[in-house]
């Protein structure tokens with residue numbers, strides 16, 4: 001599917017290959033976890049592609065020169081628990097000094113409402129770019145709730161990174177938060193009667209942690 005306005009579909013062959021392996025029901029928990037981490041690293045490379053740079057003086061063994069470094073305060077990775085944790089290490093591989101925020105949410109299977117159980121963020125959120133991570137954007141309920149809470153806590157410059165998105169989730173998120181661009185590795189056909197992405201990859205949290 002073509003990416004709608006505000007969505008960057010990362011179609012790099014490595015990402016697409018790893019995503020196919022994630023979809024495979026026969027992929028083990030161990031491999032699933034490794035693949036989520038690896039895809040997260042590749043998505044991190046893309047979502048940080050336009051970070052602002054500033055110049056600073058650096059003394060090489062041969063002479064003094066000016067060279068670029070990332071400007072501004074450290075990034076924040078905001079992980080939507082629990083499945084977001086599967087992506088966190090992969091993101092931190094590329095930006096080890098990032099701050100980490102945690103938004104504990106689960107989607108009630110009956111009502112499909114987002115239920116918050118934990119919220120902990122770093123200081124000065126307003127001055128940092130906040131990259132929200134969760135492998136799945138299905139109905140969009142969880143992502144919308146997480147963005148709302150992060151904005152209440154001061155975040156102003158937000159991006160959302162997921163592995164798989166449904167068109168319904170993209171529409172819901174872009175509708176409520178048009179200021180928040182999305183990066184993803186795949187956009188699937190839609191949702192089933194239980195709000196699962198189809199064809200999808202199943203329940204990301206359960207597959208990451210071997211639950212259910």
Ligand SMILES: O=P(O)(O)OC[C@H]1O[C@H](OP(=O)(O)OP(=O)(O)O)[C@H](O)[C@@H]1O
Nearest residue numbers: 081082083106107138139140141142205
């Ligand atoms: O777009 P939505 O319809 O809200 O669905 C997506 C949410 O569902 C999954 O979490 P889940 O509620 O299964 O919690 P878990 O990470 O603890 O398994 C996933 O990690 C998202 O947070």
Ligand SMILES: O=c1cc[nH]c(=O)[nH]1
Nearest residue numbers: 138196197202203204
């Ligand atoms: O397909 C889906 C939808 C919500 N949450 C998941 O983990 N998978």
Ligand SMILES: [Mg+2]
Nearest residue numbers: 203204205206
């Ligand atoms: Mg789950």
